[in-house]
Amino acid sequence: MINEALTAPRSAYSRLLIISFAGLLLLASTYCVHLFLRVDSATRTNNRRVPSVGRLVDLRSRTHDAVQELFAYVISGDEAEKRDFESWTADYQQISQSFLHQSALDEASRVQFDRVLKHQRDIADSGNRMIDRYDQTGVVDPIDFHALEHDVDQFGQVISVLQNQLEIDLAKSQLETALVWNRTRTESIVLGVVFAVLSSTLLVLLLRRFHAYDQLRDEAMTSILESNRRFRLIFDSEPQCVKLVDREGRLVDINPAGLRMLEADREEVLGKCIFDVIVGEDRERFVEATQAVLRGESNSLEFEIVGLKGQHRVMTTRQVPIRYGSDEFLHVLSITEDITEKRRIEKQLKDHRDKLAHASRVNLLGELVSSIAHELNQPLSAATNYAFVLEKLASETPVQTAAIREHAGQVRGQAQRAAEIVRGVRRLLKPSPGDNQATDIHQLIESSLGIMGPDLRAHAVDLDTRLHAESLTVFGHQVQLQQVLMNLFQNAIQAMDQVEPNRRTLTIDTASTPDHIEIRVKDTGNGIESDDTQDVFRTFFTTKPEGMGMGLAVARSIVEAHQGSLVVEQSTSRGTVFLVVLPLSGESADECCESKSLHC
Amino acid sequence: MNAAKAKVCIVDDDPAVQDSVRALLAAFGFETHCVASAEEFLLGNFNGSIDGMVLDLRLPKMSGIDLLTQLTEEGAAVPTVVISGHRDEDVLAQLASFQAVIFLMKPFAPNRLVEFLSEHCTSSGNDCPDGSNHG
Structure with a gap:
């Protein structure tokens, strides 16, 4: 029934469990991000280092090309070569800066590159001096030449060292990257499995939980509907009138038995004031009783109604107040019985009893009367006889005075006796209950x-x-x-x-x-x-x-x-x-x- | 004419009735004898010696009607005036089966009693007395 406690179904896993799993999943995700970052940084480092060597080689080759161009100029006097060299001296710093910028060297390498830069400068200076002297003399000074050679050697050494360093670094970072990749690969497989397990478990948990609650809800709904149906059945089948009335006496609900008593259809009476069907004399009493119920008392009373088709019924009702959770009583529930027939039978019984009592009294009276009649008959009979005799005696001659006197006395005696009886009767009849x-x-x-x-x-x-x-x-x-x-x-x-x-x-x-x-x-x-x-x-x-x-x-x-x-x-x-x-x-x-x- | 008087037996338990009826009948020349019950009557052995009867239905033990029935069966019934304070239909019906019986309700008209007895009873072997006799 509706009042059974709705406890969580056993198949619904606890929230804590699900939250734990979700938490674990979150952790896994976090680790995944960590892995990604790790790989990302390794790759980025690698990516940066890969071109560095190439650029350095490029830088070296440009420098060497520039030197070649210088030599080509001083040998051939080709102005074009001179211009190339001069463009190199103009550009090399920018190029180097660009290299520096792009390569992100570590400290040692930077220091080394500064040396490279210095030597490049030296080369540029030496080269320029040579060019100047050549332009002036048309001949290459061996000092300039040796100086240049020296700078170039120096440059070559330094840049080789740097190049080596860079190559080593590159190799190292590539190795490292490979390692990272390998590790990450393993870890990510594990992570993937863990992730898959966690997710699927969580999914299962959630699904089952939802399913369980769905079932519970369905059961509750069924239970409610069943309960409702059962109540409705009771309400509809109850042979006595069951009705709900609001504070103003308007009909909120009424069962079929009640409708029959009102001789109406549901639509005709719902919302209408129930006081209207109660006969005038009883209405005030009924209204008062309803007010009393709304104050919290339960009561019962008897009254008469007139149905919508005019039939009178005597009813007796028991009323209780109803509230739906709030403090105030909203409705009055009453069960009303039609006692018209009962009262009629009671009245009939009473009439019969009265008649019987009356008959008994009559019987008693009848007996009384008959006994009185009989008692009176005796003296009357006797008196009549004596009087008859008297009449006869009176008509005779000679008059028998003695006899006449005797009989007259007897007549009187009998009359007296009759009188006594009457007195006795009067005494008997006088009293009352x-x-x-x-x-x-x-x-x-x-x-x-x-x-x-x-x-x-x-x-x-x-x-x-x-x-x-x-x-x-x-x-x-x-x-x-x-x-x-x-x-x-x-x-x-x-x-x-x-x-x-x-x-x-x-x-x-x-x-x-x-x-x-x-x-x-x-x-x-x-x-x-x-x-x-x-x-x-x-x-x-x-x-x-x-x-x-x-x-x-x-x-x-x-x-x-x-x-x-x-x-x-x-x-x-x-x-x-x-x-x-x-x-x-x-x-x-x-x-x-x-x-x-x-x-x- | 000094004819023998007809003898009438009065059967009634009320002394006043006995007395008044006796006086009545005596005044009209009947010889009377009074008994207070049916048993007394039977004991008195009046068979053949009476010419008429005044009988109250309500008697102490045996009722008047039973007495009458018995006498009729014995063949000793005489003309009877049945008197009673009650009018019992059953009794009346029964009375109809008897010969020379009338029913008078109390208080009855005395002349009817006298007339009936005068009419129906003859003294044993004698003529009925006329109304002039008295005693």
């Missing part, structure tokens, strides 16, 4: 028993309370829970009407599990003989002239509304056990006042 409070079960039991004391005594029922050591608290409706208890107590009492008075015991037992309270109401009646103990919750087989008049169905509904359960735990011929399970509240209860209890 706000009436839930922490209720101490034991206090509730005791207050219920307090109310029912007369009943217990009247029915000769013994009481056995086995209450849990600690207080047990339920968070619920005190009045309703008390009704449940009293209903159960009433049922128990009446169930025991069938047995002998001395065998009637009502046992109330409370216990607790980690999460629940268990209340057991046991009687010593004959039990419920039914295949399905659920019948008892449907059948109102103990309608009560006194008391609440609420059936077990209602009691069960109340208990279930408190997230508890009411069941027949046991039913034998020796008695019945009703079990009430209620969720344990962690709170402690307020004083459960007797004044709140019901007057029935």
Whole structure:
């Protein structure tokens, strides 16, 4: 991937190595120059010396020619010869100077040449004297002649020495040159080989280095491209919207999923401000959130958008700030999910739950209503019957006053009973969820028993309370829970009407599990003989002239509304056990006042 | 005319109902006997001795409909007024299969009860009493 460290490839030779080789090559080149200079100087010396001898010979021969011309003049009197000689005397210095200049003699040779020059001068002087005397006398003076001869000899000797010297020098320099050439030839072969080796090695090194770096670059490029392609693939395939937005909210990049959500093509939205698609109510919040992200926070929020074709979607987004190496955050990267469907389903679920709750309430209400109806039916039925009888009695003669009074009383009694039921219903219906409070079960039991004391005594029922050591608290409706208890107590009492008075015991037992309270109401009646103990919750087989008049169905509904359960735990011929399970509240209860209890 | 009165048994666990129906029927010249459950009825061995029945469907143990079924099977069924606080369609359907049975929902019109019993029950060997008798 792109983050792998790019190290130099092994096949790339180090720079030091290459520089060393280049250095060596430079040295070799320098030596080559040195060789050239050596050869050049030797050759130049040689070149200078080669003509020197010839020139010296030339000089000598000119001088000798001049002497010959002089002799020829004095012998023949030829003026031409005299002129030649005179031109020599005029020129010889210049010629000698020129020779000197061109020959570059060493010190010894120079000295020698000075002698040569001197002797030439002598010759010139002698010659001139001779000519003068001849011109004057027409005869050659033997003194002049001997003097001239002497000068010429001298000249001859000196110039011979010089000539020898020069020849020796020349030979020496030629030999030297040959040696230099030879040496240089060898050295240059070696140098050439070295040069060739160095160059080719350097070339190889460089080539390989370049090749290696080329490869590396190619690999890096491939790696980058691959990485880029991979990222692009992820970006394009991501089913949620991934987008980059700049500081002003303009869209920098967006993936196909995002385009689908916007219902647009790439060209339509790139560069446009993303805030425009957000619905009015959410826009400010979104803008603020984006600003917060650009300050460095990451955040997430939910909002609604309208696509370019008008479709509304509910979205949730997570945003992070992005910077590319600089200190400032330039872009916001966000991943946005379309949760329209999710929200819709959630809403649907909630609606269903509400409906179910409503239905449960209706059910409870339905049960309540049906039990109320049934309870009211009893006194109404009875009252109707008595009234009918009254009508009949009233139309008879003689009027049976006693009977009429009796039946009228009964009508009133039944009406009263109906009224009690209505009162009970009102009390039941009055409370609202706000009436839930922490209720101490034991206090509730005791207050219920307090109310029912007369009943217990009247029915000769013994009481056995086995209450849990600690207080047990339920968070619920005190009045309703008390009704449940009293209903159960009433049922128990009446169930025991069938047995002998001395065998009637009502046992109330409370216990607790980690999460629940268990209340057991046991009687010593004959039990419920039914295949399905659920019948008892449907059948109102103990309608009560006194008391609440609420059936077990209602009691069960109340208990279930408190997230508890009411069941027949046991039913034998020796008695019945009703079990009430209620969720344990962690709170402690307020004083459960007797004044709140019901007057029935 | 001092005809023997038709005997009607009232089967209902609510004492108030028992009492009021008894008073009603007595006022119209029926002899009544009250029991509080189907079992009590069966124990009381009323076979042949009663002419009619007022029966509550909701009874402590055996239900009214079961009692009626049993009596019908035994051939001991008598004209019956079934009273109930609930209108149970299944029960109604079942009732249709019985003879001489009507269903009245509480609170019922007392005259219908009286009329039915007057119409359908004859005292054992005697004529039905007219409405002028009382007791």
